[in-house]
Amino acid sequence: MNLLFTCAGRRNYLLKYFKEIIGKQGVIIAVDSNPLAPAFADADLSFEMQPVHHPEYLVELKDVIDRYQVDLVIPLNDIELPLLSKNKSYLESGGARVVVSNEKIVSIASDKWKTFRFFQHLNIKTPLSFLSVNDAEDAISNGLVNFPLILKPRWGSASIGIKQVDNRRELRLAYEWLNVEIEKSVLNQMNFSQIDEAIIIQEKLTGQEFGMDILNDFEGRHYGSFARKKLIMRSGETDKATTAISEQFSELGRKLSGQTKHIGIMDCDFFLANDQVYFLEMNPRFGGGYPLSHAGGVNVPGIYIEWSKGNRNVSEYDNYIDNLTFSKCDTVVNVPKQNRLNVESILSL
Structure with missing residues (x-):
């Protein structure tokens, strides 16, 4: 059984866990856009690829899946899930299984505002959330929430860009600055239709x-x-x-x-x-x-x-x-040198 880990990054432990199960009865393959991804050290095969938002990403990924007869594809990054979910049939056309959920649930999980509304619909308690400073300030004035509040990218990952604010002045300054950070981030390359509402403001829970x-x-x-x-x-x-x-x-x-x-x-x-x-x-x-x-x-x-x-x-x-x-604890690994996949040679096959 051959396994492929996409956006493998620092997930060395996952590669090791799967290797312990399949032993010599399969191959562990890792791909990442960073040629120094630590996970490459624990893969049997590893390849540097284009970033997820690059138009050639899917072609390169499909080539690895087919060329190495991959049985199971395991995505490891939030940003790639919408793309892989949308193109699941294409990626699985050669017989592989991509462990990714359907487009609807991936869309909900990738969007913190949709997640908030989803939990509300299920009557599952969740922090009150807002998409604008004005809505948050109205809620404060009406006694629905109090400072401190938490600001975070609506489509964020790995707690990147999270900010706590303790008064109205900090709220407006942090909101403006987080918008600047988002404009300079990968989110601005992902073609979200509501990028002008890219920040979610939430009440802070204590517990x-x-x-x-x-x-x-x-x-x-x-x-x-x-x-x-x-x-x-x-x-x-x-x-x-x-x-x-x-x-x-x-x-x-x-x-x-x-x-x-x-x-x-x-x-x-x-x-x-x-x-x-x-x-x-x-x-x-x-x-x-x-x-x-x-x-x-x-x-x-x-x-x-x-x-x-x-x-x-x-x-x-x-x-x-x-x-x-x-x-957890850190360790040091020797990362093997990588060869970037060449999409032109792939398309000529």
Whole structure:
């Protein structure tokens, strides 16, 4: 079984987890636009590719899938999910399976405003959110929310650009500056139709933050939910966490799974405040907190491989244990030199 990881970046651990399962019975392939992506060190094959927003990205990706007879494609970056979801049939035309959800749920998850409205529709508690400074200020005047407030890119990723403001002056200054940052970012190249409403303003919750991996099978049916109590964050990812088994959390995970019918793993963030659960975000791909769940006893790579083989019994890979605390640490890898894929030579084949 040959596996392809797109936008592999720093996800060395995922490549290692899957390699432990397939051993020598398959090839681990990693692609990334950065020739120094650390994940290349743990791949059997690795290629530098065009960035996701480049018009040749799909052609290059399809070539790797077909040329190396890839069985399973595992996307790892939020920004590429809409593109891969839209072109899933094209990418799978040679027999590969792309672990990406349908366009509707990817669109909702990629857009924090749509996510807010989605949670509201399901009667799932979520922080009050606004798309304009005027709406936020009206809510403050009416006593619906109070400072501090949180500003973040509407289509952001990895906690990039998040700002806290404590008064009206800071709100307007931060809003204006975040717009400048977004105009200079990759978001301005993604052709979002509402780029003039690219910032979401949210009430700040006080309480304990959690992450949860909600796992569906490849047909979108719920398998299980695995929560973590976040202890420390680093660069937008969970750095230290404690496993948490709770029927309340599991039931909410089951409810969300049934409504999204997402494919594979979905990383969700929520707060427990005053004994109430407030969902913030959902990301239908492996999140940065997954290795802490993996260490806690759920082996999603093993489950994926069994499902790919048509096996439904995956109990040997599901041994999640409550109240175990884990912490990440950095390491240094020797990144092999990369050759950029040449789309002209690909098209001439």
